[in-house]
Amino acid sequence: GIQVEQSPPDLILQEGANSTLRCNFSDSVNNLQWFHQNPWGQLINLFYIPSGTKQNGRLSATTVATERYSLLYISSSQTTDSGVYFCAVGAGGYQKVTFGTGTKLQVIP
């Protein structure tokens, strides 16, 4: 199956700082999502981005499918951005996805 690696595993930021989270995957994909798991455990959809670039407020994401990676950018971080960020990928005609082990982000005031 597809291998998914996320980096860094842990990240501490001062409020207002910018960051880039990376997701590498081992094979071609036609499904890639970024999620934020908040401190209460809820998984929140951030982006569905199998290729290209999307932006939503302070967050943006880019997937370069040919090079098998995706990046999540967080600008002007806020304490509410704290939590774990997951990348999930899938391939072929199937709906199954494989999750990375996540990047744990802590934003301190």
Next chain:
Amino acid sequence: DAEITQSPRHKITETGRQVTLACHQTWNHNNMFWYRQDLGHGLRLIHYSYGVQDTNKGEVSDGYSVSRSNTEDLPLTLESAASSQTSVYFCASSEFPTVSYEQYFGPGTRLTVT
């Protein structure tokens, strides 16, 4: 608004008991999934369904079963609960192929097996 709900949100049970976790979605999605989340493993797929009467095993299906009798529900049953099944369980749904592969998750059920 359409949503996906799970019940109970918290459950404590004893080793050997049968437990059923409920998942209900009002998105009218064809596809439904069950995952478990454990420290150090991220989310791992247990079972999934592409429609009524369809069920498939995921990567960690041993000790679990599902059935799909309608579009809205995919209950997950632990036949004989074991301490190794203490985890947080998430249900998800998606509407491929008519829209996209994007999956939407429920709030999770925290299960403790003592």
